Amino acid sequence: MSTGIEQTPADGETLTEDELEALIGDRAIARDDHMNAPGFVVNPDEVQSVLSDLKERAGYDHLSCVTAQEYEDRYESIYHLKKYADASDEVSVVVPTASHDPVSESAEQVFRTADWHEREAYDLVGIEYADHPDLRRILLPETWQGHPLSKGYDQEKPQVVTLSEHANPLEGDHRESGGESDTMFLNIGPHHPATHGVLHVETVLDGETVVDVEPDIGYLHRCEEQMCQQGTYRHQIMPYPDRWDYVSSGLLNEWAYARAIEDLADIEVPEYAQVIRTMGAELCRIASHMLALGTFALDVYGEFTAIFQYTFRDREVVQDILEDLTGQRMMFNYFRVGGVAWDLPEPREEFFEKTRDFLDELPAKVAEYNDMVTSNEIFQTRCIDTGVLEPEVAKDYGCTGPVARGSGVDYDLRRDDPYGYYENLDWDVVTRDGCDNYARVLTRMEEVEESAKIIQQCLDLLEDWPEDDREVQANVPRTLKPDADAETYRAVEAAKGELGIYIRSDGTDKPGRFKIRSPCFSNLQALGEMAEGEYIPDLVASLGSLDIVLGEVDR
């Protein structure tokens, strides 16, 4: 939840709400303010002009999420805009469309990232976007009938899913042209060691050069949003976030939900619990970055024996500490609305000692990784100047997290939109301006060191915390019913980037709409920009350096 401390606006003008209103002018047919941001309702045929004005003239250059939902009488798309320079400056653009004719102008011409977000909205809710370059289903199979998050969808109805060959999207496949053309269609995945899960990358090659890449996702679409919409706020939703980004980032994900619901229901979290949360979250970040490094080394030079095993050795230690804290190795379910489930494990000294031991050994381990991985000549040849993602392109695709920071985009919600205990601690945001695969790996390695710094400070705080003030949970009503029609979008800095949750309350104890903004979903979309024109092994390296996790891409 917001602590109320404003970030100083970066250079460039910051418009007040009145000025925003003036900028949008008559195009705003009404106001629909959200708890996190002012909201302007615009007509479906003026989406592009409003969004481009907000982007060009007011500096809202980050389309973080597109939420689609169906009401009794209308469909609605919400564009959640932010600034890369100041993440706490937000605005929502609400676009209602009629139930019988849900067509709305596409924002793809203004923000590239809207492409996938709108395809998802079309797929799950059923809103159509005019001028969209490629409005197909994205998560569900092409032959799916109906839109599952729309009203009146009957999930008992049978469905037919095909297993057919994919066509070469470019003309002149070597098989048709009798060997005259060189382009070849190559399926990578959905079962492939380099895709980190069940991702299908449709690739077209010209010789060894990649000419077209199209990630085909949805092989792990587990209906997370539906699951959360069926659960009660107080207890039934919290177990699911663990399973979005399942690479041990559980606590980071839980925090995204906790932050959104605490904002929505106006719950104040005790400071002591915030410190525990901060410590746990950073431990998760270390575990997650370790896996990213290990699997990246595996992708880049088939390193199953050394680096991969080393990183897993270290992950084991982190998981052990987290197990002591939460009781589980991966699916922690440790955060509660308004705090955490329980205090640190007894005896506390043992827990502190174990964690400190890990932190003491960490610098030597990081040095070891730097010796073995990042100074390795083969590794450098494979990574430096491959998979280049320019900062402007990264922003256009809504990239966040280490992917954006490796391209020099200085954006970290822990600092820019402070939550938890981060603003009272001493740490730095890591950015590098290499824009290539190498920069992204180094960013993660340095973030591990920053996380260690944060954990160290949290441990000091926890150790000295007065015994009679160790409150781990706020007083939260057993049944949580936020006010009807309260809407909020809240994000935290997860291991992969900005993980945001949009919740609309409908007055009951379950959310009316629960939308997850996954950082990997946006990051993966930029793969084409990074890989087209490169060699096929660089495509694999780029994919590895994005550090996607399919549970979060597909949700």
Next chain:
Amino acid sequence: MSSDEPETQPRQTIHDSTAPSTDTRDSRIGEGVDDRFNSKLREAFGASPFILTKFDEFMNWVRGNSMFMLQFGIACCSIEMIHTYAIKHDVDRYGAGVPRASPRQADVMIVPGTIVSKFGPRMKRVYDQMPEPKFVVGMGSCTISGGPFQEGYNVVKGAEEIIPIDIHVPGCPPRPEALIYGILKLQERIQNGESSPVVVKPYELEQFGDLPEDELVQKLASEIDEDDLVMRYNWADSP
């Protein structure tokens, strides 16, 4: 029997310490039967290292002790599966630690995660590509029943709707220790020559043209070729 006299008769049991009773150097310069591979097992065989067994039993024993796993990551459970392969748990100790990237080279498939409608046909295809005899370990609640996502519109209620499964390892996700236990149980079953019967599953890959004509099939007829393989999900019949 004194220890410097080589044994010629098979013994029924291995007794005393498990260390070899003669060391290699002694046996080389000594006389009589050369027992340079002088393990306790060799001692148990006696001078004529033959055992009588059925070929089937021998093959089952071999299969159980040398399993080639398929490198098959789906969801959360695959992270714990990697931990099972990696340092500390090291499933290689049980002769099952070399994951193969291609199904053509694997004979055990661990299904570590939720199966959703789009992935069902692919998993069936990967399973079909594995050479016989093949075995499947279902890892985690999702492969048993759909787990926490069972009520989802897109989630197959257990991998067993599509492929036969020999061992179920419950948990969300199961700890590496639990998976190792499952693998050991599978080894036991393989050594006993047991495997799950291959029966027709509710969801099979079939040609679109072979589906019974109903409203849905008629609607899709313009989009799907008659020869295309499809999987038809009858959600209402799922458990």
